[in-house]
Amino acid sequence: MEIQSRSGSSHYPNIQLRNGHHQKPQMYTVKDTNFVRYDSLELSSVTPTRELPEDAIHHVTPHFFFNSEINASLDKVVENKSEEIKRTVYQIIEFNIFPTNMDYSDEERAALLEMGLSQADYLAEHYMSKGESSEFMKTMNLLAALSKTREVDPKTGTARYAELPQRPVGAPSDYISTKDLMKRFDPELYGKLQAELEGGGTNFASILIQFTQKAKAHPEWREQFLSEQNSRMTALENTTITNRFKGTSTANIHELVTEMKEIMEKSQFTNNDFLFNNLVNFYNSIEKIHNGL
Template identity: 40%
Template structure:
């Protein structure tokens, strides 16, 4: 339905008043004001407070529906400071860039210990255990990091994904296609991109997979082996002996352990720990 001859009501007071005459700047003084130059003095303490109050907002990474759903659930009742700290650990300690393999390993271990502090001081029971289990799964993914020597592009191993609430034995048809009929997967992707009959391709492959039960059996065995290898890659942390009794104790313990580490330059660790404290808050 089209409405013609409509009238737009004007709500801009300047337009309604139609102040068309030119306007210019008027120079002069106001007798009631001193017109002295005003200045603001900021104390050293104030400058330090301003610097420490700067908190960077971190990115949110997507791993698998299960990992992200678990993180969201255990963090939903936490303060914004705790949430930012956790996602800061993931970004700065686990999904690192620009560090050597040895430095990345140290950052991952420090991140696991920082996550342990969060679990010990802000969570309890099953919630804390689920949080640390999820953290270890993220570390397992981070441990698979590879860097292309020519392009510098970073990649990680991908775990099979299933929708939240789907049964444990859920398998995506496209995962089977990728392994057993990559040409069918290519045809499916082309059909989707060109808005053609992709449903028939997917249905035909699903029926074929039903008649090849060894595909599912072998696929599950391969996935189980991959998951086991990734989980075994997550060892202990060289920083795990730091006390979690308080943030001050934790910071002091980590500083002592960093000082005793083999790295000649430990600034990448001390700066990371400073960011952790800054996000979480000053000492109580």
């Protein structure tokens, strides 16, 4: 699974970043430079007409698309929350669970992930009902498990994650996209299909028909696909993530920050600025929530 984003004109990693439309899973990577590298970043050209005050510029948090079930769960939990609470939820997903900085080591990613889960737990305890809290943390833990499946192609630098079931809202649990089935059992034909899509060809429908006829002769493909899909989901749902920040006080934001800083100071990192900056951003978000901004 590759990661996508949707949020205005900026494109982030593709677990599909969504912008109102479901996009095809896709990952873009920045080539090596002397600067920080990102899994996926594309900035639109902007011609400023006037200078803006510094506090008028703020980060627009993208909403990642994972699959219909996960996103419906997130949407339900934040539906009646303030914009700042919503923004904080998606910032945890963007900066802690699926950070795009390619230069983070596995250990640094793990620390950010663990900090993000504890931040999510704080949000759940203070701003969600018991039912919302349970559903929210179940979803965040599933996303955390998904992030642990990250693999990077050494040649292209493309980051990929375990495939999640993709089906339209309301579709039966055994729904399988023809394209997904083709990708799994006839990758050569799937490559031709992708080439048609990218090149604006006219053989798209005929390729789908060709594969549909082939799949009818192999009913075992569906059974195997569903079995593999269910096994992946079971593995994700049963993933246990050891969290060095687990147990930090959630009584108030000041106690949480103080205890997290103490843990950070004992960490093995020679430079933990990346963790400190993340914690400061979370603290600032909570302050905005408290102030009703």
